[in-house]
Amino acid sequence: MHVTKRFHSEELELNMTPMIDIVFQLIIFFLVVSEIASYDRVENLTLPTASEVKPEPPMPDRLVISVDRDNQIIIDRRVLNIDGVEGYLRVEKKRGGTDGVARRPVLIQGDKYCEWSVVQDIMEKAAPLGFKRLSFSARKEEGG
């Protein structure tokens, strides 16, 4: 009985403040260090590394073309063949501008082991359609 009485005593109230502090710290940490499953990421894609990469500028209108390890071309989570890519780019160009210049910058993110010819094909479809701004995605390599 004595125990129960102590249990109900007000002195036993937990001091939550440090725990809440830590939990908030954790939340802030995860907010900063993470990105929520992003729109343009493809699973199982190992980017090549490069030392001179520039940080990706925030370009919401950018067209991301991924090439995975099996040389499949993926746009918007759909697997396309090279003709499909050409059709896609053509539609994008029509949407782009009146002066026949495709406005959207293109980002090619290829797996480090994909064949160069696949990327080359994409570039050769994109260039005549007026997609001029192109960049390749790479992982930042520390040092040089």
Added chain:
Amino acid sequence: MNFLRGRDDEHMALKMTAMIDVVFQLLIFFLVATKFRVPQGELDAYLPDEGAPKTTQERDVPVDELIITLRVSQRGASNPDAEPSVLLDGQSAGPTARSGSMRWLESELRRLAKDPRMRENVPIIIEAEPHLAYQWVIYTLNLCRMPDIGFEKVNFAASKRNAPAPAGKSPPG
């Protein structure tokens, strides 16, 4: 005074339970929904203008262009991590140099880049074999962009598989 005493009363303790529930929910959400950000960036490349006249104006440079040819090496056929063999301007290095390696290319580019006329005016054309692993093209592009090399114009050779140059095709429709 009465008011102050009321504040010190023990009954004023905040009820944290609900807030802690919500905060834990947030914590679990971020734990589950996140991926760690890879330190990722991009290398710029520019596609050539269609039909734009080649500006072969008078340039006070020793060569018109530098062609870097990358070929799948013997080991590279089975191992995509094996370095390709490199030819610069169609010519491999002399017998003394470590011909064909990426390290050789790097030192060669560094030597050529000492001349600012080369760096600013001479375009580099990267011509890679179709079956070469993409990482080596990026590696070469990265080499050209290194701060102490810094070639400004880097292009890619068109493939020879598509017989008519794609720049000459007129898009139907």
